[in-house]
Amino acid sequence: MATITETPLSKHRERIDQAVIRFAGDSGDGMQITGSQFTNTVALYGNDIATFPDFPAEIRAPAGTLPGVSGYQLHFSSSDVYTPGDAVDVLIAMNPAALKVNVADLKANGILIVNSDSFKEMDLRKAQLTSNPLEDHSLDKFRLFAVELERLTRAALDHLGLDAKSMDRCKNFFALGMCYWLYNRSMDSTVRWIEAKFKNKPLLVEANKLAMKAGYSYCEATEAFQISYEIPPAQLAPGLYRNLSGNQALALGFITASQKSGLRLFQGSYPITPASDILHELSQYKDFGVMTFQAEDEIAAITSAIGAAYAGALAITTTSGPGMALKTEALGLAVAVEIPLVVCDIQRGGPSTGLPTKTEQADLLQAMFGRNSEAPVPIVAPATPSDCFWAALEASRLAVKYMVPVIILSDGYLANGAEPWRIPNADEIPAFPVQFAKEANSPNGYFPYKRDPQTLARPWAVPGTPGLEHRIGGLEKQDVTGNINYEPLNHEKMVRIRAAKVAAIAQEIPDAVPAGDPDGDLLIVAWGSTYGAITAAVKAQREEGRRIGHVHLRHLNPLPANLGEVIKRYPQVLVPELNMGQLLWLLRAKYLVDAVGLNKIQGRPFKQAEVEQKIEDMLGV
Amino acid sequence: MSTATLPPPLTKKDFQTDQEVRWCPGCGDYAILSAVQSVFPELGIKRENFVVVSGIGCSSRFPYYMNTFGFHTIHGRAPAVATGIKAIRPDLEVWVATGDGDALSIGGNHTIHMLRRNVGLKVLLFNNRIYGLTKGQYSPTSEFNKKTKSTPFGSVDRPFNPVSLAIGSEATFVARSVDVFQSHLKDTLKHAAAHKGSAFVEILQNCNIFNDGAWFSLTERDARSEHVIQLEHGKPLIFGKNRDKGIRRIPDGDIEVVELRNGITESDLVVHDAHHPRPSYAFLLSHMEHRPGFPTPIGVFRAWDDLPRYEDVMNQQINDVIAKRGPGDLNKLLRAGDTWEVK
Numbered sequence: 001m002a003t004i005t006e007t008p009l010s011k012h013r014e015r016i017d018q019a020v021i022r023f024a025g026d027s028g029d030g031m032q033i034t035g036s037q038f039t040n041t042v043a044l045y046g047n048d049i050a051t052f053p054d055f056p057a058e059i060r061a062p063a064g065t066l067p068g069v070s071g072y073q074l075h076f077s078s079s080d081v082y083t084p085g086d087a088v089d090v091l092i093a094m095n096p097a098a099l100k101v102n103v104a105d106l107k108a109n110g111i112l113i114v115n116s117d118s119f120k121e122m123d124l125r126k127a128q129l130t131s132n133p134l135e136d137h138s139l140d141k142f143r144l145f146a147v148e149l150e151r152l153t154r155a156a157l158d159h160l161g162l163d164a165k166s167m168d169r170c171k172n173f174f175a176l177g178m179c180y181w182l183y184n185r186s187m188d189s190t191v192r193w194i195e196a197k198f199k200n201k202p203l204l205v206e207a208n209k210l211a212m213k214a215g216y217s218y219c220e221a222t223e224a225f226q227i228s229y230e231i232p233p234a235q236l237a238p239g240l241y242r243n244l245s246g247n248q249a250l251a252l253g254f255i256t257a258s259q260k261s262g263l264r265l266f267q268g269s270y271p272i273t274p275a276s277d278i279l280h281e282l283s284q285y286k287d288f289g290v291m292t293f294q295a296e297d298e299i300a301a302i303t304s305a306i307g308a309a310y311a312g313a314l315a316i317t318t319t320s321g322p323g324m325a326l327k328t329e330a331l332g333l334a335v336a337v338e339i340p341l342v343v344c345d346i347q348r349g350g351p352s353t354g355l356p357t358k359t360e361q362a363d364l365l366q367a368m369f370g371r372n373s374e375a376p377v378p379i380v381a382p383a384t385p386s387d388c389f390w391a392a393l394e395a396s397r398l399a400v401k402y403m404v405p406v407i408i409l410s411d412g413y414l415a416n417g418a419e420p421w422r423i424p425n426a427d428e429i430p431a432f433p434v435q436f437a438k439e440a441n442s443p444n445g446y447f448p449y450k451r452d453p454q455t456l457a458r459p460w461a462v463p464g465t466p467g468l469e470h471r472i473g474g475l476e477k478q479d480v481t482g483n484i485n486y487e488p489l490n491h492e493k494m495v496r497i498r499a500a501k502v503a504a505i506a507q508e509i510p511d512a513v514p515a516g517d518p519d520g521d522l523l524i525v526a527w528g529s530t531y532g533a534i535t536a537a538v539k540a541q542r543e544e545g546r547r548i549g550h551v552h553l554r555h556l557n558p559l560p561a562n563l564g565e566v567i568k569r570y571p572q573v574l575v576p577e578l579n580m581g582q583l584l585w586l587l588r589a590k591y592l593v594d595a596v597g598l599n600k601i602q603g604r605p606f607k608q609a610e611v612e613q614k615i616e617d618m619l620g621v
Numbered sequence: 622m623s624t625a626t627l628p629p630p631l632t633k634k635d636f637q638t639d640q641e642v643r644w645c646p647g648c649g650d651y652a653i654l655s656a657v658q659s660v661f662p663e664l665g666i667k668r669e670n671f672v673v674v675s676g677i678g679c680s681s682r683f684p685y686y687m688n689t690f691g692f693h694t695i696h697g698r699a700p701a702v703a704t705g706i707k708a709i710r711p712d713l714e715v716w717v718a719t720g721d722g723d724a725l726s727i728g729g730n731h732t733i734h735m736l737r738r739n740v741g742l743k744v745l746l747f748n749n750r751i752y753g754l755t756k757g758q759y760s761p762t763s764e765f766n767k768k769t770k771s772t773p774f775g776s777v778d779r780p781f782n783p784v785s786l787a788i789g790s791e792a793t794f795v796a797r798s799v800d801v802f803q804s805h806l807k808d809t810l811k812h813a814a815a816h817k818g819s820a821f822v823e824i825l826q827n828c829n830i831f832n833d834g835a836w837f838s839l840t841e842r843d844a845r846s847e848h849v850i851q852l853e854h855g856k857p858l859i860f861g862k863n864r865d866k867g868i869r870r871i872p873d874g875d876i877e878v879v880e881l882r883n884g885i886t887e888s889d890l891v892v893h894d895a896h897h898p899r900p901s902y903a904f905l906l907s908h909m910e911h912r913p914g915f916p917t918p919i920g921v922f923r924a925w926d927d928l929p930r931y932e933d934v935m936n937q938q939i940n941d942v943i944a945k946r947g948p949g950d951l952n953k954l955l956r957a958g959d960t961w962e963v964k
Contacts, residue, residue, distance in 0.1 A: 307705025473693025
């Protein structure tokens with residue numbers, strides 16, 4: 001039966017393809033939780049997403065100040081998403097400092113929701129503002145919604161009997177509720193999260209739920225909000241999905257590698273930003289036999305892992321640049337004794353302590369060369385957060401197959417960023433079972449450096465194996481026997497064998513196949529977390545008719561065997577990196593190619609527009 | 622081999638390697654190597670289950686001369702490497718060979734953390750009070766004002782007492798022996814071997830090239846009985862050529878040296894209790910040698926074995942979780958948390 005329904009005349013819904021939203025506030029305002037809750041909700045709905053959490057190194061910088069601003073940006077769409085977005089459509093600013101730091105990224109006519117309760121004289125002074133932006137017309141080009149978040153939240157929670165401070169802590173959920181209304185999203189998954197998070201504090205469950213619902217209802221009721229938006233689900237490949245950050249993905253990847261190799265997983269680690277989450281993750285999975293060891297320092301973290309590997313474990317150590325520097329000597333030992341080990345360097349801005357919470361790609365040359373003498377190490381680089389899973393598997397496989405330490409170069413952006421991940425069927429992931437040496441490999445006994453002729457790997461004989469007692473160490477060894485040996489020619493031979501072993505991995509690395517045009521006017525060669533911005537830029541530029549190829553290197557050492565040949569197909573080569581040009585330096589040295597760098601060292605990822613601008617400059621368009 | 626025939630018992634020779642031993646002639650390390658090679662066959666442990674781990678320095682060449690599994694690592698890091706081995710394989714018998722520079726200077730951090738964790742390792746600290754392999758610089762156990770290549774006007778550092786440091790790190794077994802006291806050294810090694818948790822043994826050792834006579838005040842025949850007191854559990858603390866001196870408690874908790882005469886008898890002396898759960902008494906003993914008139918103790922200062930081994934606790938925690946949750950299911954793990962289906 002047909003009926004005529006009354007709809008509120010003043011409100012309407014608009015269907016759009018994508019949006020970029022940024023939550024910004026004090027470190028203590030709960031912006032990371034608010035952002036990740038919104039992310040979870042839109043991911044569960046079926047949008048493609050990319051996120052960019054951006055927070056200060058200080059746990060709680062002085063409230064209301066510029067250095068204390070914490071942000072969480074989310075790009076969600078009904079089509080493929082490659083980056084968290086260059087500019088934002090919606091900015092939620094919890095105080096003047098958050099507004100000041102972030103407003104430059106808000107698009108003209110973008111939606112700006114500010115907590116007007118925090119724009120008092122003192123708040124403005126802390127943010128080093130001389131006039132009130134809510135009154136001085138500096139925000140006129142935006143759709144400004146000045147909302148009394150504190151007063152409204154308190155009003156909604158008034159009857160619960162909470163103190164003012166506890167009520168104010170719920171204001172982020174009021175803002176979250178507003179965003180759910182704005183994008184027509186269900187609050188169910190966040191309700192579930194609140195109930196689980198505060199399961200022993202029923203009053204807080206009630207307060208946060210009420211605050212969120214009050215925010216939702218506020219938008220519904222107030223005349224200020226006229227339009228809400230709808231972004232349909234993306235056409236992702238069929239399958240079961242979850243949201244995954246880079247550090248989570250590494251943890252899952254190593255557990256999978258442990259299962260697939262049949263080796264016990266051992267992680268030696270010392271807390272360091274932004275790598276600690278891998279330790280937090282792995283320490284939860286003791287039911288997989290995972291052994292996590294929080295060592296006394298970075299050196300003990302890697303040397304305990306070397307000991308565990310010697311005893312037959314799949315051993316890993318996880319760190320960031322400063323920790324990497326401390327592990328240097330031990331990594332050389334792993335090279336010399338030819339022990340499998342995976343070292344994860346979650347890169348951050350440097351030098352020294354640098355920018356602990358900000359991303360950078362400046363440890364590539366450290367990974368390549370940062371050890372005394374000739375000590376080559378294979379390097380694997382994940383391109384996206386979920387790709388960290390596959391990088392962990394690949395690095396583990398190479399380590400045990402070639403008896404060699406392998407470095408994974410992730411970074412802060414991959415570590416904390418998240419994306420939807422199509423969950424693989426674990427049964428379909430190839431196994432790589434490891435065989436320890438069980439008996440003597442020559443009529444004269446067991447020789448620890450008698451190699452597999454194909455891989456040049458030496459056998460792995462673990463303590464406790466009868467008849468295979470042997471000694472290894474950091475002193476130069478005689479080829480085959482492994483006895484201490486200082487002879488000149490033997491040393492040169494061993495140096496060359498260790499190099500050849502790493503170089504031999506190139507045999508099994510897939511050829512570089514450029515995305516985009518297989519030949520053309522410009523080749524982009526890149527690595528790591530720049531994948532998204534470059535992919536989006538190349539896509540946009542090719543739609544403009546430009547002929548561009550993009551090789552994104554998974555293996556940085558050794559490089560794919562055909563890379564030199566691919567480079568020759570293009571008259572110009574561009575190498576965008578979040579450093580001063582480290583891959584650029586390697587490519588120029590190895591291939592004598594006059595490649596050009598696009599280099600950004602700001603602790604932030606590339607914007608798509610920055611890559612596009614460089615492409616246009618190089619192509620003269 | 623049938624299960625009925627037992628393998629022949631191991632001998633000292635089974636623990637010798639074909640490698641030429643490259644310590645200086647006359648080095649105290651030879652005596653320590655010989656003692657260890659003698660003691661290992663007596664422990665009832667299969668040869669393949671021994672692992673000898675070392676750092677860097679003269680003493681750290683030790684694994685190359687032991688026909689067991691051996692790992693010569695990097696300077697100071699042997700305790701950390703050995704901890705990784707023990708964590709994965711608690712069943713292995715892991716011994717660490719280290720020196721005063723290796724364990725107390727560059728590797729000091731690992732030494733104290735290994736001890737406070739009570740990792741089931743036997744640690745032999747060869748203390749010759751000098752850097753030998755780098756040809757004669759003062760070490761963290763060198764006496765104050767030591768004149769060496771790097772301190773021509775005398776060192777200005779106060780030395781570590783390794784035994785005090787180990788006890789201060791809450792080590793559960795701490796002992797001291799001397800390279801030239803072979804039978805005492807072997808006995809001490811056997812005590813260490815019987816201990817389940819971390820067993821720390823300081824071995825006073827001569828370096829006849831760079832620090833000859835490092836311990837002559839204790840080892841020369843005439844000095845021995847006057848300057849050394851042998852600690853034996855359950856026995857009174859007596860020393861002296863004529864066994865006429867002893868250690869007595871005084872009311873403020875401190876100790877004093879007394880002569881056994883004028884009515885003072887053995888029954889007035891401290892009876893050595895190596896098994897005391899608290900380390901304070903052992904620490905008091907460890908300071909004797911710094912006090913005028915007091916002898917230097919050798920033997921087992923402390924052997925309190927009630928603390929579980931680190932590697933056992935680590936593995937137990939894993940087993941408990943598996944017992945509670947069941948063994949991990951990879952597909953379940955990958956599909957954990959909020960998921961959504963795309964058709």
